[in-house]
Amino acid sequence: MDDTTGTLDEALERIHLSGPERDGWLSNHAPMAVEALVRHGQASAVHRWLDRYGPKLEEMPGAGTPVTARNWREALGDPRRVADWTAYFERETAGRPWRDVLVEWWPRLLPGIAAGATHPVIRAGHAVRTLLAGRANAPRVRELAHALGYWAARHQPLPVLTPLAPASSAMAALDRVPPVPERSGGIRDRFVQLTGFPDWPGQEPLGAEAARSALQELVRASTHRYATHGHGDPIMLVHAATAPNAVLRTLPALPARLWEPSLRAAWAAAAAVTAAYTPRAAVPVPSPAGPADAEELFARAAAHGDDHTIKFTDTALDVGDALAFAAARRAIELNPPAFQGY
Incomplete structure (x- = not known):
């Protein structure tokens, strides 16, 4: 629009x-x-x-x-x-x-x-x-x-990473990302500890449409996962979804030959953030309390005012299903509001 x-x-x-x-x-x-x-x-x-x-x-x-x-x-x-x-x-x-x-x-x-x-x-x-x-x-x-x-x-590339055992889906791959061992520092201190990620979406070359489909799956899985894992770091873990979604939004402006490398870079970004901040245990999916309508949900995020919450809710609305909306409500709940009186 x-x-x-x-x-x-x-x-x-x-x-x-x-x-x-x-x-x-x-x-x-x-x-x-x-x-x-x-x-x-x-x-x-x-x-x-x-x-x-x-x-x-x-x-x-x-x-x-x-x-x-x-x-x-x-x-x-x-x-x-x-x-x-x-x-x-x-x-x-x-x-x-x-x-x-x-x-x-x-x-x-x-x-x-x-x-x-x-x-x-x-x-x-x-x-x-x-x-x-x-x-x-x-x-x-x-x-x-x-x-x-x-x-x-x-610009700063990630460390050289070893492909780990293959995963059958984006969600399975995110669930099997090894957490970094030392979490006392910031994101740069955590990224240098990365050694390998699950092999997803596989080593075989992908066509452009298959790459876009896999990228959509990654955005959906990362958004859904926030509903159960966002408490690990409510601010930083939004980027596991918003970064690959930024790549997905850019694909229409790129030639098809760049779609597969874009997918693989997006997976590396989502996996790196997950490794750095994922909690040790999940929590149940929150009950569907709060707005279920997209317009009302975003209005609530706007009133909340936190920049990360606004951006994550924007991505959740792109995904557009009930679990994504639950994840957005979770972000509104977990992140401190920017405006007094919310």
């Missing part, structure tokens, strides 16, 4: 005055949250939400040496170069169609999909969804540039 109110474009212009991170490396969630709010009929809440979230944000860091077609490899994965990377992608998307830039850079960035706790790819997925839904105007194209710049600056 395209935004005809102008609210999204106004919000993006406000957000683009800020950098992609705050407090060292915490992500700026504003562009992702406001896109979801507008998409689900909550445009009237966007500027009020930004007024409350905005004080957390920081200015874009200063620029250094420009990133170019010749030196980009040495700048890849250097978070100090985030302003340089953002300026590079602003130039690229100003001079070429945004799809051409995306197709060129998507396979370069995919190996670093888990970087920045998966926030860069999630931001890119929201940006692409907006561009596919309506006008490719300046604020929306610039948002894609900011997302890709953030991803390039934070």
Whole structure:
């Protein structure tokens, strides 16, 4: 659904005055949250939400040496170069169609999909969804540039991983992901402990449609699993679903040859977050208390105001079944509300 109110474009212009991170490396969630709010009929809440979230944000860091077609490899994965990377992608998307830039850079960035706790790819997925839904105007194209710049600056591949025993489904694979042994540190400390994931969806090459189907299965399984495992870390475990869903949203803008590698990268991201934060035991699926209607459920997430809860509910609505809705209600229950009086 395209935004005809102008609210999204106004919000993006406000957000683009800020950098992609705050407090060292915490992500700026504003562009992702406001896109979801507008998409689900909550445009009237966007500027009020930004007024409350905005004080957390920081200015874009200063620029250094420009990133170019010749030196980009040495700048890849250097978070100090985030302003340089953002300026590079602003130039690229100003001079070429945004799809051409995306197709060129998507396979370069995919190996670093888990970087920045998966926030860069999630931001890119929201940006692409907006561009596919309506006008490719300046604020929306610039948002894609900011997302890709953030991803390039934070790009960091996972350790080399050993394929473990095959799993028959995405849910079975997620259930068999080995938890990291030491959980006292942050996500980067946990990711360096990763050694292997279950072999899913198998080693045989997949056609484009089979890859998309498997990616849909992964998003559904990760969303459902939050209903019973989200208590392990209510904020971080949303990314096991929102990251692969960002990839799924991007597929229509990519050639079919990139769909299978996109699936495999999305599986690595979902499995990495699961390994880092999954609890030792599941809990029963919550009883169906609360809204069962999609519009009412998202309105409740919007009133709750937490950025991760808004984004996870957005993904749960994409999945669209009763267990996904239960998972969204669980996120609303587990995560602290952003607004007083909720």
